[in-house]
Amino acid sequence: MFKILKYSFFDLTRSRWAYIYTAFFFLFTVSLLWLSGGMSKVVISLMNVILVLVPLIATMFGVMYYYNSREFTELLLAQPIRRTTIFFGQYLGLALSLSISLLLGVGLPFVLYGIFGSPEVWNFMMLLIVGVFLSFIFSAIAFFIALRNENHIKGFGLAILVWLFFAVIYDGLFLLALSLFSDYPLEQFAIGASMFNPIDLSRVLILLKLDISALMGFTGAVIQKFLGTALGMAVSLTVLSVWVILPAWGIRRVANHKDF
Numbered sequence: 001m002f003k004i005l006k007y008s009f010f011d012l013t014r015s016r017w018a019y020i021y022t023a024f025f026f027l028f029t030v031s032l033l034w035l036s037g038g039m040s041k042v043v044i045s046l047m048n049v050i051l052v053l054v055p056l057i058a059t060m061f062g063v064m065y066y067y068n069s070r071e072f073t074e075l076l077l078a079q080p081i082r083r084t085t086i087f088f089g090q091y092l093g094l095a096l097s098l099s100i101s102l103l104l105g106v107g108l109p110f111v112l113y114g115i116f117g118s119p120e121v122w123n124f125m126m127l128l129i130v131g132v133f134l135s136f137i138f139s140a141i142a143f144f145i146a147l148r149n150e151n152h153i154k155g156f157g158l159a160i161l162v163w164l165f166f167a168v169i170y171d172g173l174f175l176l177a178l179s180l181f182s183d184y185p186l187e188q189f190a191i192g193a194s195m196f197n198p199i200d201l202s203r204v205l206i207l208l209k210l211d212i213s214a215l216m217g218f219t220g221a222v223i224q225k226f227l228g229t230a231l232g233m234a235v236s237l238t239v240l241s242v243w244v245i246l247p248a249w250g251i252r253r254v255a256n257h258k259d260f
Helices: 002-013 016-035 039-068 070-077 083-112 121-148 152-180 187-195 198-209 213-227 230-257
Strands: none
Touching: 002 039, 002 083, 016 039, 016 083, 039 070, 039 083, 039 121, 039 152, 039 198, 070 083, 083 121, 083 230, 121 152, 121 198, 121 230, 152 187, 152 198, 187 198, 198 230
């Protein structure tokens, strides 16, 4: 698995898209730090971009990489290598390359700007942590979708639909439910519903770390009371880990039962 992971990782890091991905975040972060008056504002601005762009790029890269490396995968499948070893190696190589591109693109400008001497360092670290989690989660979802669908168009379509659901549609349905049942106590429902969307959960974690839970509406106080504690943070990070494990388990299941 390590050899396949290493090959996939270096293959992707040599891709021009990896350089574009890193350069975009680097230039965007430098611009924000130069134009903004404080690091807290930069973290908030980056949050809005990372929570949308990182899942989209991870989803598209995952589907593209699987379909483009199909011939190489078939060659590996003809060798005495376990299927899960092949696909987990490719998946981890993809997720690691995307994560490192994000860390370099966002991290270097902050380091040069002196983030480790700033009180915003923990907010910055939480931003990077959720970015890495989202890279692993949506890369795994993308691989799972591609494994289930041999048709390229169908695979791309489903991948975009999944990203659109978590990034846009889920929030709309969530707000609609809060509006329709506003006469009922929905604070516990809001906490539970945020766990079923990794993007929403990541947003809540960053907002809580920034201590601006009031931006989350009337449920902000309850969310702050639970997720703002050390136990709540641990539960949230555990849920994000489960979001990584579930599609990875799906990859293993499909790979073992799929007739290539």
